[in-house]
Amino acid sequence: MVIPVLLSGIVVALAQQNYDDKFARNITFPLSAAAYADDPQRCVERVFPGGEMVKHITVNCGWWSKCSGFVANISSENAIALSFRGTKGKLQLVDIFGKTLSTKRIRWSVNNQYLGQVGRYFHDAFHAIWKEGMEKHVQELLQNCPKCKIWVTGHSLGGSMASIAASYLAWSGLANDHEIRLVTFGQPKTGDTNFGSTLTDK
Template sequence: MRSIAVLLALIQTLVNASCNPKGSCLSCVSAGCRWCVNTNRCVTKFAAPFKCFGEERADEWLKCPISMKQGYRYSDEFARTKMHPLSVAAYSDNPQSCLNNILKGAEVKFKITGQCHGRKPENCSGFAAISNTEKAIILSFRGSKGISQLTSQAIETAFGKSFVDLDGAGRVNSYFYRTFIYIWNAGMKESLRSMLQEHPDYEIWVTGHSLGGAMASIASTVIIRDRMHTTDKLKLVTFGQPRTGDRNYAVAHNSMVCA
């Protein structure tokens, strides 16, 4: 019995030796260890439940915290006072009236509401606007509207296994992609190009709620993938966004939009 205890202690010592507590999250998980996100410590797989008690743990590099550049961290004030109202405006038949209260002088340049899946009464909607005061171009996507659309979305995303390749950026759920591409190709893409030609130094703000959040996520990835703008000039904030794509999409999105 004593020999077993000694053997276990020896194994634990050897495992601990490869888990450098002063290393990075990437080197930690690459060594088969666990990273305590809140306290920035590298511990063994067996010790993680005790040493990382009550905090998030990373067991693969995709779960490692992203080191954001100065000035690019999440801003609660920006999300609450700008992006949340802009995402709500997408639900309005007249988003301009909402913009008048959110961003003085902002102007809607493009708006569409249509049957993106060819099924009545389901439709999708989004708008593009510009704010010279904020020096920003705004893309806002509306979420699901009505029981019929919500039900279709739930069925296709929860049980459907249909995905679309995003040309080097992983795969996204086909329901979200069809909805996005309808709005994108119906005029939003060209409206964005036109505004960028006039104001190449402006930021692009992309937002949406629920289904709109998934579309906003895809839009931000496509914008960077197609080199329409640069990462440092793009801001994405979504609300209640459902899981949009596969693992490769998550990796591509993080490397493009959060770089």
């Protein structure tokens, strides 16, 4: 299945690493596209032979829509990947616009550290996926591989969830922020300038 995705990557390496086009195109872009698949395992294996999709999560995140993401163990690269699916269908787009226009941004803080304001739909969608099993599996993978690299990616709505996920991983202390790399594609404005700064200042 070929999925057209706007390849204008936004890259934030929380360890202040430089942009790497090869990494964006050959690693995070395929992982981001895999989030749209019914079976991300097949996509993960094509790019990373032996890569294992640990958990694929789909949750209700609006009146007419579902949000999705997965965790993969890329042992050949000593990495854990988190990928979030973007907007799927017109009804979800209506959901996102409706919630964004009708509600204020929500205060985003981790461990009592204020990280800025983020859109409520993006916040709620991330938390629904995180609490439905992503958190548990990320914790287990990090216990087995505390020095693993963590790749976080997504397209569109998935990019917004990915940026919130990366900030959570870094500021919660769950992961070493020097190992986190965030690359998003076609990400809408997710939060205010304070939130944007937290991604580059950590």
